[in-house]
Amino acid sequence: MTSGTHTDLTKNQSLVFTSLSEASGPLTAYAILDQLREHGFRAPLQVYRALEKLVEFGMVHRLESLNAFVACRHKGCADHKTAAFAICENCGDVSEFSPDEAMALLSDWTRENGFQLSRTTIELRGQCQDCADSNPH
């Protein structure tokens, strides 16, 4: 083995990750639970425990403004401490991107203010291009 891959997921972690990977958008913990009942899941904690690890591994992100979770689709994301998300309030679509330059400026602030950064949440809410095109204002 070379580096930080995670083929070593447990059964529950795999099930939760697969569920998120196959979803077209973010899922709440309880939505995941419902999907996985047929695989034997019975309680929220089974989902939350798996999610905790998957987030720790960098394979899943939590969307704070949605109380939901997405599989990371951002190539190389595990190398980043930060991801940013654009969330369409019309269709629910979520785009992940890497706000490197913006993050550098936020890091300037933390440096100037002696703040020891551990994680960053950046979430943009609005309308995606498709929805803006079909719902003109």
Place this chain on the structure above:
Amino acid sequence: MTSGTHTDLTKNQSLVFTSLSEASGPLTAYAILDQLREHGFRAPLQVYRALEKLVEFGMVHRLESLNAFVACRHKGCADHKTAAFAICENCGDVSEFSPDEAMALLSDWTRENGFQLSRTTIELRGQCQDCADSNPH
């Protein structure tokens, strides 16, 4: 009257705003409710309704990663669509700042991707200077 001041708060809005203004940090809706029981508050919805308006007025911010609310302490904040927060996970202290340059870069992304931005959440988690000094790693 000149401009966007809000001396015209309703009774409930005033009570909730005062509660948040006098607090040393963010409060959850239920913490506000408990504080305001002596003023006749009886149900969560009384708090949530007031908060909704106060956020709309730009007088209060919601911290998504905390499910809590803070009174805006940022001079001129009402002019900004965006505020950023540095949240100390040790002492709970929250610093608000105006991430103008970072926001400009995020706006570049939205422009390039046709995303119609309505609001932005930027929350930094970590340790404030005071806590980092007293809890060295």
Place this chain on the structure above:
DNA sequence: GTTTATAACGTAATAACATTACATATACCC
């Protein structure tokens, strides 16, 4: 191969956060 330690898992109960639904009140305009 048994002991020991650690991480993962199962289940129930409960806590914490937020909304829906419906009835009433208040204020402002005509």
Place this chain on the structure above:
DNA sequence: GGGTATATGTAATGTTATTACGTTATAAAC
């Protein structure tokens, strides 16, 4: 007064997340 819009009161419920406790799987140490 009648009509409209906004604010309020209250109860019930829905949604999200955690605590507590006990068991099972895994792997290293002896």
